[in-house]
Amino acid sequence: MTAYARKRSFLFFFVALSSGTVVPFTDTAYAESAADLQATKSKNKHASHVAAKTKPSSAKKSTNDEVLTVTGSRIANPHAKSPTPVSTLTQSDIANQSPTNNLADLVNQLPQFAGSQTPQNSRLALSGGTAGINALNLRNLGAVRSLVLLDGRRTAPSTITGLVDINTLPQQLVKRVDVVTGGASAQYGSDAVAGVTNFVLDKTYTGLKINADSGISTYGDGVNYSTSIAGGFGFAHDKGHVLLSGDYAHEDGIYSVTRKWNENGNRILRNPDYAAGNGQPYYMVRGPGGTNNALPGGIINSSTGAVANSLKGIYFGQGGSVNHYNYGSLSTSTTSIGGDYALADNGRNIGLQPGSDRKNLFGRLSYDVAPWMTLYAEGAYNESEYIYNAGPQYMTSVNLTGDNAYLVDALGADALKNVSSATLGTTAHDMPYRKTDNRRNVQRYTFGGEGNFEMFGKRASWSAYAQYSATRTHEQIYNVMNNAKIKKATDAVRSPSGNVVCRSTLTDPGNGCSPIDWLGTGVISSDAIDYALGDPYRDEKFREIVSGVNLSMTPFATWAGDVNVAVGGEYRDERASGYVPSEYRSGWSVGNFLPTNGGYNVKEAYLETEVPLAKGLAFNGAVRGTDYSTSGYVTTWKIGGTWQPVQDVLFRATQSRDVRAPNINELYQGGTSRTTSVLDPWTGGTDTVLEMTTGNSKLKPEKANSTVVGSVITPRFAPGLSISVDWFHIKLKDAIQQFYSQDILDQCYQGDQSFCSAVSPDSSGNRDLYVQASPFNFSKITTSGIDIDASYRLPVRRIFAKVPGVLTVHGQASNYLKYVADSGLSPAINTAGDITSGPPKWIYRFSATYSLPSFSVTAIARGISAGNYSNSYVQCATGCPAYNAYFPTIDRNSVKGTFYFDMNFTYKLKYQNFGNMQVFLNVTNLANSKPVLVPESGLAADSTYSSLLGRTFRGGIRFELQ
Template sequence: MIVTRRLRRISLLVGAAVISLNTASAAPVSDTENKDTRTRKSGNANTSSKAPISGKSANDEVITVTGSRIANAHAKTPTPVSTLTLSDIQNQSPTNNLADLVNELPQFAGSTTPQNSRLALSGGTAGINALNLRNLGAVRSLVLLDGRRTAPSAITGIVDINTLPQQLVKRVDVVTGGASAQYGSDAVAGVTNFVLDKTYTGLKVNADSGVSTYGDGTNYATSVAGGFGFAHDRGHVLLSGDYAHQDGIYSVTRSWNENNNRIMANPAYAAGNGQPYYIVRGPAGTNNALPGGIINASVGPVANSLRGLYFGQGGSVNHYRYGSYSTSTTSLGGDYALADNGRNIGLSPGSDRKNLYGRVSYDVAPWMTLYAEGAYNESEYVYNAGPQYLTTVKLKGDNAYLMDALGPNALRGVSSATLGTTAHDMPYRRTDNRRNVQRYTFGGEGNFTMFGKRASWSAYAQYSATRTHEQIYNVMNTSRIANATDAVRAPAGNAAGIPAGTVACRSTLTSPGNGCSPIDWLGTGVMSASSIDYALGNPWRDEKFEEIVSGVNLSMTPFATWAGDVNVAVGGEYRDERVSGYVPTQYQSGWSVGNFLPTFGSYDVKEAYLETNVPLAKGLSFNGAVRGTDYSTSGYVTTWKIGAVWQPVPDILFRATRSRDIRAPNINELYQAGTSRTTSVLDPWTGNTDTVLETTTGNSQLKPEKADTTVVGSVITPRFAPGLSISVDWFHTRLKNAIQQFYSQDIIDQCYQGNQSFCSAFRPDPSGQRDLLFSASPFNFSQITTSGIDIDATYQFPVRRIFPKADGLFTLHGQASNYLSYVADSGLSPAIDTAGDITTGPPKWIYRFSASYDTSRFNVTAVARGISAGNYSNSYVQCTTSCPAYNAYFPTIDDNHVKGTFYFDMNFTYKLKYSNFGNMQVFLNVTNLANAGPVIVPESGLAADSTYSSLLGRTFRGGIRFELQ
């Protein structure tokens, strides 16, 4: 009965949206877009769409609104909205990728990019450009195309911005604040809406190419878009296509990667002596894994008698110099430089992407326009994931290669030796992620007269299918590695018929024909091609993610109060999502990383909403929304939003919102069949480092996350300074029952601390190949709380105000977000405020400033952007003397500071106009003009932050835009 009543409640709201439509034409209204008052309107003619096609008025289009479902150009919504115009996109975009420009806005923190997802070996997100508002996760930031959901690019539901028809985008609106009541699940942190120029008429062509100052990272792109009318301009066609290529950078040759600082245990530390537990020192490097291998331990009459022997070119035997100080993994000084130290890892992926988009619309009646859209995207991203990395290669005392290298005397009584290697002779691991995203939409929209006022309606149905092929090349097969490592001299008369004295796999002697080829780990230039072919493989997985979504919306003005019109919007949505996949049996287990399993699952959701805007007095209005949502997996949820706008005088506006938002678990969190990786954990019972196999799986019992968000702010537009606009907004979000994935180290630590729910997640490996097996699933018991301040200021004025004979427009625009706090609390360990933590949290400050001078002949735009200085980790307590007692959660360290970034970009555009023909622009973008380095972090591998930093250095991009009118 409860479910029946909930479905009835939804059906009533949906029914309200499909009232019989009045076929009378609506009275014309202003074409002004309903945007937040903080949004600036550039005076550049290029910022507006082309003139409507003949016979149609732009007033006949359904008004596109972001931050509200109410299509009223005069209604002021309390939700902050920031906008990138077409002028911004053309004059400030640092690459041929729109996502890179959007991610420069301070509201975005921790977004997924090809630069920082290059090591996502088996997660399915490598290469994706997914937006992350407020650092709350890309899965909590909803991406819309013309106010509608668009095709996801992964089974997590995130959208790759590269799949959108970027050359037709006329603006990007960013809603900062919960918007689930208006737009549905996933809008916890906000909404990013990409608005297309659907009435574009003409032809435009873009071609550009770029390169870094070091001569690498070459890229080029071309795009074509056009629109035309037909049937006496009752119909309109839009077409676009683009192709973009970027060369990969598969090694790190930048000087900043030679920082070589490491965090090391302090040898001077003793309990109570006031010394920090950790120190940051350099030059240092990894000492337990070298390109040709190094012996870290041996078992025999004299334990570890072979420790420090390492192997060079051709198998040469050398003694490692551990330097002035060393730990079990790191050496300060000495032979630290022998390690790879992140030089042989990819800096930037190689990529190719293709987009096709088409739209046709037709006015079947004065109040109805029907349309159909189709989009196709194909992309491939290739990465160098770095060398193989093994620290526990166990060589038995009778290993043939070990005997040859050291001789029987050195090995007398030695039963085994443990080797660490980055396997210089083996090819580097490489990822190849391919995606095919298709989307087909059919719908209608229009305006009509209802209750004597203009009303707007829209309805659509959409099908999308995303097919992915994830492949990891040159992955070690654990059982084959074990067989090939156990190399011995074949005895005479062996069953395999191998000549006596030949080096062979021990397993082949007892199982002839098993194909094993012995592997020589000792040195560089020593491995045989047959042993490499035997030990490595190329696991892959195919997945198909399908989404069906349909929606109907109606915006109307049913009545008015003494203070003005009351606006109401109602609507409903249905969504069905499902995933299927295929993995060959041979790639489902037994590999060091990958071990893909196919995922199968589905769910559907029914939603209905109501939104209203009610004027209460002159300058004061109320905005509220409520949405009922019924999930097939987790039941019914209600979301809501209330807000108010008060403008006592034209110069200042106050606004405030409070919302309850949700995010339902996605297909991946619910049904992930599992991917596995071999990793290591520190066993708190023994203090030993154990090798473990960790398999991540979904949890079908997950419930929706719930968030409460408050935003309070004001907008100042002083009449004494025309063109000046300043907005300041304070935000606070508390996310409860957050879905969080726990991994091996957390699981074993929590079990050790007495949390029994974690103890069942691991067990001994019955095969003996590893110490433990772990199963990791997500759960609803985390909480995330964040708060901060957004500042946005624009000053725009005609240059003739200063120089009477000069033309053009000058625009100053500054944006900054200050994170006051960001706390992710799993409830299993002390909560840490990570605001300013460069590794896990958002920076304290993210800022972006631009200055643009635009005339009819040219444009010059300068951009300054960056983040503030912070800590390597907020869990560390920085001190040099009188340090507090050791705390495992808050260890002390002598240097926890990392510098911020400051990058300066320039854009130059020269405009040419040809009478009765068209326009052409020639442009040059220089990104990171000063060639400033990235944020340096004291760790092995890549020594830089890859989320907020410029890893490539100074880059150049030049090209032309041509438009026929």
């Protein structure tokens, strides 16, 4: 190993090379690679958990060495032993294993992440402004409780909830991703309750690299392509350095679901044979089934008059044809099993993937103004647009009077003699589907400095920065029904001249109303559509100013070694402002936007220290004082330690108090609404609900106690082998959460009048109920589990003397033992293994890479374990216990897990004195395995842990000139 490489290896720590968890390794770094294939001897001197570099992609020759800190610690000493577990993805992991052009998709495969928000599962975020966001969620505690950093600093959020869209980062310059899987508020501040994800850039990159790729699914849809370019060069004898990058990515939208798995048709419905005490389950799972109270051309659900419901079951087809619905072998007020179940949309037209376009620009300029000071400036701009098909119009309570002109024409006057009104359910096949269009631009400007100098006779490091970012969002929903106009247009009668007109037009001829014929497909006029639909929107601006200073030093030593200390402070100011035209603030079926305005500031100071206590034993502690302008002062802290009794084994443990302050959206949200479906606990049927959510300015910070205990084994007899096991336990109190419609109805059913007061009939008549909700500090969330990580890197020639190449295998798994969200108002349920509301019991990922100088192949196996529809259900077939609203019985509650197999092939070419080129092919879900299926009336699959597109292919070229 060269002296230069040795020096750099002391500055970086080694990490297992396949999508891996950082493990303690040697100071000299186990530097075998496919390029040199030389077996170096591991000295197994356990170092801290940071990513390793066997050799940098380029070296900036400067009098001022880069300031290096371990993610999870503010101490700028590469020999410090952080007790906090850290997982790392390296550049080779990203190149060999990234399944798409989104780095977040690869990061989310790590088992520590559960329930992250992606463009795939945010397709129905109609009014929240978060559709399209790639936001990381550690431990299923919510993306707002996972802090995202760029080079150890806060980066620009993409929403007023504070979520960072990973797609806004300069992905082609990321040299590693560090994931801290433990509370880190004392080091990094608010939002680090579940941990920290730090994206580290290659700030000294020299050369030019160009990437281009394209992909498609095995079904011929989901076409995507991206291109990127990044370059860096030095100037002024390498005292200065410039980095530039840009990328563009596009994905075609998939606006209907034609996959076979969506024809599953299972539904959860009330057992018609259930009676108190007869031992049968309250609910049952049956299929194939479909919605029977809303059809593309409309179905009459009830009628009033001399003979009640005399028209029930009449539905209308092409051109207004009159038919009679077959309710099948089993039916409720909303669902039919068998019969004409297939007439319903059944989620086929809800959209599978958004159409998207993203553009990124990034630039960085740095200069060594002195041996102890490097100044830098960064600028970044991101622009993105995500377009979703949010599904058809959905109405179950269209009121038609007995003299409705279209109803009389369809059924005849004789059939309506004794009918005063009819209630129709429709998904309005003739109307365009609702479309969400979320556009964002995020800009960030950072100025700072860093350097190393001598203090107390030892090397010390400092850094300081100031950052301004602004995010502008335009949230628009197209083809939304105006409630008042729909009501007028539905009330169609014949004028004295015999034409069909709106009844309101008879008394107000200039009102512009155009009547709607709901009865059939191919019957609604374009004038009626133009009259009744609108396009509500909201514009929001989110501004953040952050500044911080950090100093890391070694002020003295004890009998056991140097004492490291880091101190610093941070100031942050966040403001949001919005605009919504008055006509879009109310009166719409969805998207009744209200602007959010408000802000707050935070002042923080911290101290961290590492104190060696004896040979192999060290203490680490940190404390931070934080003053919020909205909620006052809080203290966070962490204590921990490492013990290395022998070279092969390291034990580690931490205990921390972490906080998360309420974000602007939680404090000041003006109000957003959505239409959703709930299970009516009184009838067992399904109701449609208009739900309105507003902010709460009286919220306090959340507080969490986190414990992590684990060990790392790197046996000397097997160089390259590392095994780590960590147990974690997080208890969050005063959690900011809110009850949504289903919970509010359930609590009202149990007799709590405070919840009943939040429920009322929908005044528009378009839905059954109206529910209002706001967040409160009322919940406790407890989660615990075990992380297991094992990796082995082996030159194949150790086994077969004449066979070249390096084999790297890596397995990771997280076992979620407990996840309990306790509101105090209902029984606490462990939802670990609950597919709908909790993390899976097991999330796992295994990879194996075989590398040669000119070729590499990577195989990945990943998935989740089997679970339940809901852990609140009690599964039984006979002898079932008495009905309990919190724990209802059901005859089938199990959900199969899923297993996906991916492959990546990379062929490497090197042109002498010119550059390197790689040609790659990535196949995701090679076996075309179906997703986790759930019994729903919409999309019949889990969209968080599953691959909805099926088998996909992506190929491309990477070219690098150095």
